[in-house]
Amino acid sequence: MYNEKVMEVFKNPKNVGEIEIPDGIGTVGNETCGDIMQISLRIENDVIVDAKFKTFGCAAAIATSSTATEMVKGMTVDEALKLTNKVVIEKLGGLPAQKIHCSVLAEEAIKKAIEDYRAKQAAK
């Protein structure tokens, strides 16, 4: 069901963990659905310089978390907000149809982390 690329990323995911004092952090999903994703970002001058994730979920959720965090590094926050699950799936060479919803979480978690960053900036 999963292609080799997805399995490879699941086996050796990048950016696992949590940034200690994040500039933005977002958690989406819930235990009832079986998927929770947390993405924390370090942002300098509106550019994402580091991204880490923690995910409770299936192999697809873990692989998309890894790939999405890889992709947003170096992006400005505006660019990262435009990142869609579709692009992440393409990067992974596709996901089985019933796994598409798992990839939406990564997109949502990044958006939520950026919202958090902007709220923190506004409060400063």
Added chain:
Amino acid sequence: MRNIYFDHAATTPLCEEAFNKMKPYFTQIFGNANSQHAFGREAVKAVDEARDAIAGFINCRPNELYFTSGGTESDNWALRGAAHACAKKGKHLIISPIEHAAMLSTAKALTKEGFTVDFMKVDADGFIDLEHLKSIIRPDTTFIGCMMANNEVGTIEPIKEIVKIAHSRGAICFTDAVQAAGVLKIDVKDLGVDMMSMSSHKIYGPKGVGALYIRNGLLIDSIITGGHQERMKRGGTTNVAGVVGFAEAFKIADRDREKNFEYVSMLRDRFIDRVLAEVPFVKLNGPYKKDRLPANADFSFKYIEGESILFSLDLAGIAVSSGSACSSGSLEPSHVLLALGLPEGLAHGSIRFSFGKHNTVEEVDYAVEVLKQAVNRLREMSPLFKAQGEIKNV
């Protein structure tokens, strides 16, 4: 790369004895068992012998045994056939909440035809609450069905007690023995059940063949209507090679039953005890050893999701299955674990290991080591798992 199969509750490899016995029935003895000529007579002889043999293993008469395409068809036939046949008497059906999808989906379909389905209650280990069962039987209850042993958590149900309760209230009692037949000693006359489903491929027989025992005197409707096969109860050309293989596999299973039970239980107990001792935050689903299928060990791993455990083990060459929503393709976790009262998080984190006669102690020990590493790795990735000082089991 290792190649370890711990998913025998899903299916088993065909045993050599059954395979060899089946071979002539594909090319040489290919007759239709319904034909009058010599080719047909040779085929029907093989089918009769298979029927006699299996009837002997469960202590019924050969004419009480009907060959089907497998457990799902047998379940469909028993439930739908009995519900329809008794519809004038009543339209109330009772099944357990931990039945196979073959029963649950059929029951759901029957509700659309005006039948009412109520569910038994199970306790935290999956055992039927007999007092509750008594309380939900109505004068119009016609059918009571409960599996003999659960495919997911291995609980062996008190079928004899359920039969007594059903019969005292005038209801038909059915059991799905797909996981039990060939593993546990079954005597249908002693149990008193009216109908029982069986499957070949769970006991090292070929896929695509099973049987339904229907007690003589009980009349149920057919669901597969066709020719005169199976005493006009089940249409369709008999799968001659399949039933020959089924009977041979059952013969071997029956012959080696005690030996296999003891050996596979030993593997299971070693695995269960090591996992409980060495993996923190784990819950054994189903009863601890007693009244549990010898092959089954089912665990929930807190803070992590089952499908990711399944693929972590798969990468290390170990085949298991999971009750998580993600591995079933649905959004709901296992209905069995939810019926046992597990919170959804734990139900999502479940893995079933089902052992077989070819597995070894060395494989079990290897799996424990791989499992420990996989669980640790996934917990490090989990936002739910914070540094826990004390190691304890839930």
